[in-house]
Amino acid sequence: MEIMNTISKENYLKTIYQIKKPKSKKVSTAHLAKRLEVSNAATSDMAKKLFDLGLVKYQPYRGVELTAKGEKLALNVIRRHRLWELFLIKTLNLSWSEVHTEAERLEHQASDFLIDRIDEYLDYPDFDPHGDPIPNKNGELPVQPDSVKLTAAEVGKFYFIHRVKNDDIKLLDYLTELGLKLNMQLQVLSRLEFDNSVRVKINNKEHSFSEKIAEKLSLVSADGEKR
Amino acid sequence: MEIMNTISKENYLKTIYQIKKPKSKKVSTAHLAKRLEVSNAATSDMAKKLFDLGLVKYQPYRGVELTAKGEKLALNVIRRHRLWELFLIKTLNLSWSEVHTEAERLEHQASDFLIDRIDEYLDYPDFDPHGDPIPNKNGELPVQPDSVKLTAAEVGKFYFIHRVKNDDIKLLDYLTELGLKLNMQLQVLSRLEFDNSVRVKINNKEHSFSEKIAEKLSLVSADGEKR
DNA sequence: TATTTAACTTAAGCTTGCTTAAGTTTTCAA
DNA sequence: TTGAAAACTTAAGCAAGCTTAAGTTAAATA
Ligand SMILES: [Mn+2]
Ligand SMILES: [Mn+2]
Ligand SMILES: [Mn+2]
Ligand SMILES: [Mn+2]
Numbered sequence: 001m002e003i004m005n006t007i008s009k010e011n012y013l014k015t016i017y018q019i020k021k022p023k024s025k026k027v028s029t030a031h032l033a034k035r036l037e038v039s040n041a042a043t044s045d046m047a048k049k050l051f052d053l054g055l056v057k058y059q060p061y062r063g064v065e066l067t068a069k070g071e072k073l074a075l076n077v078i079r080r081h082r083l084w085e086l087f088l089i090k091t092l093n094l095s096w097s098e099v100h101t102e103a104e105r106l107e108h109q110a111s112d113f114l115i116d117r118i119d120e121y122l123d124y125p126d127f128d129p130h131g132d133p134i135p136n137k138n139g140e141l142p143v144q145p146d147s148v149k150l151t152a153a154e155v156g157k158f159y160f161i162h163r164v165k166n167d168d169i170k171l172l173d174y175l176t177e178l179g180l181k182l183n184m185q186l187q188v189l190s191r192l193e194f195d196n197s198v199r200v201k202i203n204n205k206e207h208s209f210s211e212k213i214a215e216k217l218s219l220v221s222a223d224g225e226k227r
Numbered sequence: 228m229e230i231m232n233t234i235s236k237e238n239y240l241k242t243i244y245q246i247k248k249p250k251s252k253k254v255s256t257a258h259l260a261k262r263l264e265v266s267n268a269a270t271s272d273m274a275k276k277l278f279d280l281g282l283v284k285y286q287p288y289r290g291v292e293l294t295a296k297g298e299k300l301a302l303n304v305i306r307r308h309r310l311w312e313l314f315l316i317k318t319l320n321l322s323w324s325e326v327h328t329e330a331e332r333l334e335h336q337a338s339d340f341l342i343d344r345i346d347e348y349l350d351y352p353d354f355d356p357h358g359d360p361i362p363n364k365n366g367e368l369p370v371q372p373d374s375v376k377l378t379a380a381e382v383g384k385f386y387f388i389h390r391v392k393n394d395d396i397k398l399l400d401y402l403t404e405l406g407l408k409l410n411m412q413l414q415v416l417s418r419l420e421f422d423n424s425v426r427v428k429i430n431n432k433e434h435s436f437s438e439k440i441a442e443k444l445s446l447v448s449a450d451g452e453k454r
Numbered sequence: 455t456a457t458t459t460a461a462c463t464t465a466a467g468c469t470t471g472c473t474t475a476a477g478t479t480t481t482c483a484a
Numbered sequence: 485t486t487g488a489a490a491a492c493t494t495a496a497g498c499a500a501g502c503t504t505a506a507g508t509t510a511a512a513t514a
Pocket of ligand 4: 309312355356357358359393
C-alpha cells in the first residue's frame with residue numbers, strides 16, 4: 001500500500017476531521033456517508049483503504065479515527081481550503097458563500113508551492129473569512145481566543161463577531177444580506193425564554209436571531225475596547 | 228450519451244485544439260497519445276466516446292477533428308487556463324513557468340462564475356502572460372496583431388516581443404533567467420547562415436538564440452514607435 | 455500490383471470509487 | 485437473556501480511464 005492523494009480520499013479525511021468530537025474521536029461510517037452523500041457501503045469500503053494506507057484506525061462496526069498521519073493530511077486540506085477562501089475574498093471580493101463553494105473544489109488542486117505563496121501574500125493569516133483557524137504548514141492551529149456562542153452570550157454585554165459556522169450556505173447568504181461581517185461589534189439586547197431567540201444590536205440596527213442561527217455565531221468579549 | 232466534463236475529456240479536447248493545423252484540422256490519435264502521454268489505445272477509446280458525445284468527428288484510422296461544440300468547450304478550457312495564469316501573475320507575481328504548471332490543474336476547477344470574476348478583475352484582458360490570446364466567454368478570440376517569428380525577422384529592425392510559446396518549461400525558465408519579459412523591445416543584430424542562430428539586442432544586452440529558440444518567439448514590428 | 459511495415463484499433467483486463475442487494479453484528483427493549 | 489430492529493459490512497457489479505497484447509487497415513516500397 002503506497003501513495004495516495006486523490007480528491008475523494010482528501011474529502012474523506014477532511015470530513016472525518018470535521019465530524020469528530022474533541023473527546024471521542026471516532027466517527028461512524030454511516031455519519032461519514034451522510035455528510036459525503038455517498039452510500040454506507042462506499043464509506044466502509046474507503047475505511048478499509050484508508051486503514052491500509054495508515055491514515056485511519058478502523059475496526060468493522062467500530063467507526064474510524066484519524067491517525068497522526070491522517071490528521072496531518074486532513075489539516076493540510078483544511079489549510080488549503082481556508083487560504084483559498086481568504087485569497088479569493090481579498091482579491092475578488094466574493095461573498096462568504098461564493099468563496100466557500102469555490103474553495104471546496106480548489107482545495108484539492110494547487111501545489112504546496114502555490115499555497116505557500118498565497119499564505120505569504122496574505123501575510124500568514126491565522127483566520128479565514130468565517131473566522132475559522134488556518135493551520136500552518138506544519139499542521140499547527142493558531143491559538144484561539146475565548147469565545148462564546150451567541151446562544152450563551154450575556155444579555156447587555158458587548159461582543160465582536162468572531163466566527164460564523166459555514167456549514168449552511170443559505171445561512172451565510174442571509175447574514176451577508178443583513179450586512180453582517182466578521183469582527184463587527186454587537187450588543188446582546190435580550191433573550192426570549194420561549195424559543196431562546198436573541199435580540200441584538202449591530203451597527204445601530206436591531207436584529208432577532210432564532211436559537212438555530214445564534215448557535216452558529218461565536219463571539220469574543222469586547223470589554224474594555226472601543227464601543 | 229449525455230453529460231460530460233471530466234478533467235480527462237477536457238484535456239483531450241484542449242489538446243486536439245492545440246495540435247490541429249489551421250488547414251487540415253484532423254489530428255491523429257497517435258499524435259494525441261504522445262502529447263497526453265497515454266497509450267494509443269487510450270486515445271482511440273476516448274475518440275469514440277467524444278464522438279458519441281458529439282464533440283469530435285471520428286472515423287477509425289482517419290483521426291479526429293473537433294466539432295463546433297467540441298471546439299467551444301476546448302476554447303473554454305483554454306480561456307480558463309490563460310485567465311488563471313494572468314491572475315496568478317498579477318496577484319502573486321509567479322514566473323512564466325510556475326504559473327503555467329499551476330494553471331494546468333486549475334483550468335479544470337473554478338466555476339464559470341469565478342472565471343468571470345477573474346476576467347473582470349483583470350479588466351477583460353486579450354492576452355495572457357505568454358502573449359497567448361484569451362478567448363472571451365463566447366469562445367471568440369481577440370484580433371491578433373501581425374507578427375513574425377524571430378527566425379523570420381528582418382536583420383537590423385526593431386520589434387516588440389509579443390508572444391513566447393510555452394510548450395517547454397525549461398525554455399520559459401531560461402528566458403526568465405535572461406530577464407526577458409513580454410513587450411520588451413528587441414533589435415535583430417544578425418543571423419548566422421550556418422545554423423540560423425540569431426543575435427539580438429534587448430535592454431542594451433546582446434543575446435544569441437539558436438534557431439530552436441528563435442522559433443518560439445513571436446515579434447511585432449516596432450516601426451515608428453519609441454526606441 | 456503485391457507485400458511488407460507502420461499506424462491505428464479492438465480485446466481483455468486492471469484500479470478507483472461508486473451503487474444496490476444480501477449478509478453480519480450490535481444494540482436495546484421486552 | 486433473547487430476539488427484533490438498527491447499524492454496519494461484504495458481495496457483486498458498473499463506469500471511467502487507463503494498460504498490454506492481439507488484431508486490422510493503410511501506406512510505402514519494390
Ligand atoms: Mn473537497
Ligand atoms: Mn471557512
Ligand atoms: Mn489540464
Ligand atoms: Mn499561456
